[in-house]
Amino acid sequence: MTAQQFGAPAGTRPGRRRPTIKDVAAVAGVSRGTVSRVLNGGTNVSPSAMDAVNRAIERTGYVLNRNARSLVTQRAWSVAFVLAEPQERFFEDPNFSTLLRGCTAELGKHDIPLLLATAGTQEERGRVVRFLGSGHVDGVLLVSTHAGNPLLEELSRGDLPVVACGRPMGHERRVAYVAADDREGARDVVRYLRERGRRRVATITGPLDTPGGVQRLEGYRDVVGSDGPDLVAHGDYTQRSGEEAMRQLLERAPDLDAVFVASDLMALGALTALRRAGRRVPEDVAVAGFDDAPIAVGAEPPLTTVRQPMERISAELVRLLMARIAGEEPSAVILPTELVVRRSA
Amino acid sequence: MTAQQFGAPAGTRPGRRRPTIKDVAAVAGVSRGTVSRVLNGGTNVSPSAMDAVNRAIERTGYVLNRNARSLVTQRAWSVAFVLAEPQERFFEDPNFSTLLRGCTAELGKHDIPLLLATAGTQEERGRVVRFLGSGHVDGVLLVSTHAGNPLLEELSRGDLPVVACGRPMGHERRVAYVAADDREGARDVVRYLRERGRRRVATITGPLDTPGGVQRLEGYRDVVGSDGPDLVAHGDYTQRSGEEAMRQLLERAPDLDAVFVASDLMALGALTALRRAGRRVPEDVAVAGFDDAPIAVGAEPPLTTVRQPMERISAELVRLLMARIAGEEPSAVILPTELVVRRSA
DNA sequence: CTGAAAGCGCTTACAG
DNA sequence: CTGAAAGCGCTTACAG
Incomplete structure (x- = not known):
């Protein structure tokens, strides 16, 4: 019995029919049921049968057809x-x-x-x-x-x-x-800013219909309190929005000396705005982001941030x-x- | 005949058995073959049968089981x-x-x-x-x-x-x-730099075992010629490598007045190195990237670049x-x- | 521990 | 144009 006996499935080269469980069974000298059992963990198969099947799989180059399996198990395996x-x-x-x-x-x-x-x-x-x-x-x-x-x-x-x-x-x-524990992360970084002597810590939030937007703001407030609404601006996680929010903050609260930004990408935008405004980072204004994205390292200066695992x-x-x-x-x-x-x- | 008669497949709620081609056939009053034919383009089916089947599909909420189809067609459809x-x-x-x-x-x-x-x-x-x-x-x-x-x-x-x-x-x-036509793109941008009066145009290439590395360098040479090997430095497409390559270039050729960088990400690194070296962009050194990545717009200053479609x-x-x-x-x-x-x- | 057999949900010659 | 039937490659009770 050669492979040629079977029609080649569409899209496959003739004579290259893929071996099925049946071929393996024939080579191993067992039934298809037994082959299937070793394929599925090998419970209830004797060591010798197990061995024969494994060798036959090796020899025939058998690989399982997941469609067939999925059809009966009703699981997609993906x-x-x-x-x-x-x-x-x-x-x-x-x-x-x-x-x-x-x-x-x-x-x-x-x-x-x-x-x-x-x-x-x-x-x-x-x-x-x-x-x-x-x-x-x-x-x-x-x-x-x-x-x-x-x-x-x-x-x-x-x-x-x-x-x-x-x-x-x-x-x-x-x-x-x-x-990630957004709130606690925000708390940590804002606390850190305060410990380093910053007194007017602003924040740029994400959108308030996102968990990161809400929770990181809550963490900020846990530390700073809810006074000074002029210190809060909102972004949408894009770099451009971070830049714009920073510009607004500088206008409303020119005396701010730190800003906690809810994402590194927005923090990048904030850096741009600060540079344009002639503020030095971190001397005049300390900037902290969130995420520890790859871009955080490449920023100028490199970003202090909150790492999400x-x-x-x-x-x-x-x-x-x-x-x-x-x-x-x-x-x-x-x-x-x-x-x-x-x-x- | 209710759905309850059939055992519910694992993982599905009881009574929620998904309709098959057989159910559709029953509802439409045709054979499964006919249903299958309409599913596959509707060749050789009468308008009335077509109609009945489509309505039956609608009514039963039938959705094709791709595993079954793939099993017979030998195509994965993915x-x-x-x-x-x-x-x-x-x-x-x-x-x-x-x-x-x-x-x-x-x-x-x-x-x-x-x-x-x-x-x-x-x-x-x-x-x-x-x-x-x-x-x-x-x-x-x-x-x-x-x-x-x-x-x-x-x-x-x-x-x-x-x-x-x-x-x-x-x-x-x-x-x-x-x-993308890397070589032509590189030629374009280098030509542009020359037209703007730049005389010492350097380049930072990608790895020379990549097409972008090789071809963009070729395009550069098509315009600049192959003299001045001190004006060529190599990166690996990371931002950091762009920064380092720029540093080297400034050391070797302090009089360069432009640089074509083989990717926007590396160009970002080059900008950092230039800033550190106190060179103004574009006044002292013009910088052009490749890709027109999203970061190109946010860069400071925004990057002139070659857009890949x-x-x-x-x-x-x-x-x-x-x-x-x-x-x-x-x-x-x-x-x-x-x-x-x-x-x- | 093992084999024979039914069945998963489709497609596709084949006859009509 | 349509139906009956074989078959795709597996898994899984069921009997032994």
Whole structure:
């Protein structure tokens, strides 16, 4: 019996038919059932059968057809990474790539492929919902910063396991999530600024419909109190918004001597505004960011910032998702941040 | 006959069994074959049958099971986006996210999911090769800048359609690719610098085992000639390397009055070095980058640069891959760049 | 511990 | 234009 006997499947070179479980069984001298058992952990197979099958797999170059497996197990053995941002902003954000890389690597260890999907536009969202609903993935890693994202609503209603990156505002009870301890991180850095003798500490927040926007502001207020509303300006996490917010702050409170910015990217913008205004950093104004993005090191001067443990966040996201898929209830993981002192403050 | 009669598949709520082609057929009053035909374009089905099926699909909420389809068609209906970089560098690179976003969106239009895989470490590469070899994707979009990447070798040997982003050095004949016209782009910007009266134009190249490293240097030489080797320094596309290269250039050629840097990220580093050296940009030294990355706008001063048409690159990558999957021969697409003038030069 | 057999949800010649 | 039927490559009770 040669491979030629079988028709070559479309798209494959003739004579190169991929071996199936049947071929392995024939070579090993066992039944297909037995082969399948060793493929699935080897419970209830004798050492000798196990051995024969493994050798046969080796010899035939067999590789499992996941479609066939998925068809019967009703599991996709893959997960989706969904970026539910209305803007293209997130792709500019260094946190995004870090997270994506971390999750890809982490899932790779479990031999689970990551399907990337973006749901920026209305149209994309429809496609994504349809896709996710059609059983192609066992679960989804959801990145969506803004509160009230319709995708989060739709997903949390279905029975597809979801774990969110960052607190899913308004859905904390129903969807699992992992987040850095934004509030505590903000507290740390603002406390640090005060300890270094800064008296007029301003802040540039993220959007107030995002957890990072809200919580980092709360942390700031925990230390500074809520007096001096002139010391608070808002950005949208873009570099440009940081620059503009800093300009406003300097106008409203020319005597400020420090600023805590809710992201490194915005802090970069703030540095530009300060430079334009002729303020020296850190001599005149100390600047601290949040994230410890790669750009923090390259900034001039290098940024003092709050490090989010992105590797651990990725790992926990994947761990939680696997747990959800296995049937566990939603849970939350809050990870500690770390103050990283460089030259800017 | 209620849904309850069937056992609920694992992981699904009881009573929520997903409708299959059989249910649709029953509701429409046709055979499963007919349903399948309308699902696959509707050739050879009467208008009335077509109608009945479509209504039945609507009514039952039917959604196709791709695993079942793939099992018989031997096609995965998905493609992989493989990042074959030894370093984590590429995730820092703004081009990467832009490309990834573009391809995701473009594939989305064809309703084809993108599987993201990284092959940075030896271990990951093994996993990726195994994965790609197991028929889970119909083709791969390969991003690998360095020549002699073992993954490119392995993939171009197999019969899986591959299209590379950027010239696959040493494999131009065997693998399809799309790239920006690096050489022409470099020529344009260097010519521009000369026209603006700059006489001592230096360059900072990318690694010389990458197409961007080689070709942008060639473009520079096309205009400047190959004299003055003291005006050429090499970087590795990181910001830090750009800073260091600029430092070296200033030491070797203190009289330089312009520098063409092979990437915006490195140009950022060059700006830092120039600032430290007390040179004004563009008054003392004009600086031009390459890419027109998002950071180019935020730089101080904003960067004059060469724009790579990333949207078109993504679209062409996907188009070429689809063509390859459909059986067409490998081909190459070279896309024109565009000079973007800002304040730095 | 093992094999024979049913079945996962589709597609596609084949006959009509 | 349509239906009956085989088959894609696996897993998993069921009997032994």
